[in-house]
Amino acid sequence: MLINVDVQKALQQLKSLRSITASSNARLRSGHKPDAGMKAVMRQWFLDIGHQLDELNQLNAIHVTGTKGKGSVCIFSESILNQWRRRHGTLRIGMLTSPHLVDVRERIRLDGEMISEALFADYFNDCWTALKASNTMEHASMPGYASFMTLMAFHVFIREKVNLVIIEVNAGGEYDLTNIIPRPTVCGITAIGIDHVALLGDTIEQIAWHKAGIAKPSVPLYSVPQQHEAATKVIETRTAAIDTHWPNDTIHLHLPLLCRLSLPGEHQYENASLAVALCDRWLCDKRGYSLIEAADDVLVPEVVRGLQSASWPGRAQTIVWAKPDSDSHRIYWFLDGAHTQESMQVSNGLRKHATIDSFMR
Numbered sequence: 001m002l003i004n005v006d007v008q009k010a011l012q013q014l015k016s017l018r019s020i021t022a023s024s025n026a027r028l029r030s031g032h033k034p035d036a037g038m039k040a041v042m043r044q045w046f047l048d049i050g051h052q053l054d055e056l057n058q059l060n061a062i063h064v065t066g067t068k069g070k071g072s073v074c075i076f077s078e079s080i081l082n083q084w085r086r087r088h089g090t091l092r093i094g095m096l097t098s099p100h101l102v103d104v105r106e107r108i109r110l111d112g113e114m115i116s117e118a119l120f121a122d123y124f125n126d127c128w129t130a131l132k133a134s135n136t137m138e139h140a141s142m143p144g145y146a147s148f149m150t151l152m153a154f155h156v157f158i159r160e161k162v163n164l165v166i167i168e169v170n171a172g173g174e175y176d177l178t179n180i181i182p183r184p185t186v187c188g189i190t191a192i193g194i195d196h197v198a199l200l201g202d203t204i205e206q207i208a209w210h211k212a213g214i215a216k217p218s219v220p221l222y223s224v225p226q227q228h229e230a231a232t233k234v235i236e237t238r239t240a241a242i243d244t245h246w247p248n249d250t251i252h253l254h255l256p257l258l259c260r261l262s263l264p265g266e267h268q269y270e271n272a273s274l275a276v277a278l279c280d281r282w283l284c285d286k287r288g289y290s291l292i293e294a295a296d297d298v299l300v301p302e303v304v305r306g307l308q309s310a311s312w313p314g315r316a317q318t319i320v321w322a323k324p325d326s327d328s329h330r331i332y333w334f335l336d337g338a339h340t341q342e343s344m345q346v347s348n349g350l351r352k353h354a355t356i357d358s359f360m361r
Contacts, residue, residue: 013128
């Protein structure tokens with residue numbers, strides 16, 4: 001596959017930032033913990049690329065954190081809102097997720113598609129040039145890989161004039177790279193478990209404290225039912241202290257059961273329910289439109305189509321390889337991004353029960 005020369009140069013420059021990321025990771029392993037100073041530096045970099053923090057509020061963000069399932073919630077949300085856009089128009093959707101599977105451009109999406117090579121090269125150059133020019137003794141280092149991609153995503157969304165962004169937290173929440181948005185429209189928390197212990201701590205309480213850090217005063221926040229009661233208590237305590245609106249009784253866990261999800265696994269119904277709640281709240285606040293037909297307690301067609309058509313390669317995906325000229329010689333590959341003990345157990349169960357109609361040929 002031919003790659004645009006400008007994109008090749010951008011990718012080489014982007015890879016050069018990995019040494020900064022490696023240095024940061026080494027500091028974490030040595031016991032250095034993240035703090036508010038990390039967000040202050042991120043805000044300064046955002047100013048350096050030519051923007052003001054208030055511009056982030058104009059992105060009308062859906063901000064999603066959690067240990068497991070946040071990528072699924074984001075892709076369900078994007079799919080639902082894209083279906084709404086196709087029917088009603090007047091909506092331009094951006095999405096930032098990480099990590100990528102094959103192409104770094106997967107991280108930044110516009111209206112359901114990763115950004116083009118031309119846009120990637122242009123906007124990368126904008127950010128790279130601006131940050132190099134501001135690389136003074138006051139803040140002498142360039143951002144690391146993930147920080148740069150987050151800054152670039154914000155730059156893309158602002159320049160492309162999106163009406164809505166779906167933002168997946170990189171790790172944690174309170175001190176995360178994405179948590180410089182002063183006022184998102186709505187926030188969501190997926191299932192919380194043990195992960196990123198060097199960064200977040202090794203207890204559910206410590207990790208939940210970080211996750212709940214995306215909460216903002218008077219901004220609605222939804223959570224899936226947490227497996228660990230300790231996580232729920234921490235979320236309740238933090239949201240009360242921040243004066244967050246937590247209307248968790250409006251997550252309709254039964255509604256997605258009325259349709260077949262495109263992503264396999266019983267756990268995806270909780271993720272789908274959270275996505276429906278986030279999208280419904282966003283559309284109610286910004287467009288005066290509800291995704292739930294209250295009289296009949298059913299989902300509107302846009303939601304059903306969105307939940308049935310969401311595609312997330314490399315997540316509980318089965319691929320079958322057939323030997324040429326042979327109907328009997330096949331190799332089945334099961335791909336997933338599970339990275340916690342609980343997720344691995346679920347992933348293994350899905351592998352055992354994979355059916356032929358889930359195969360991607």
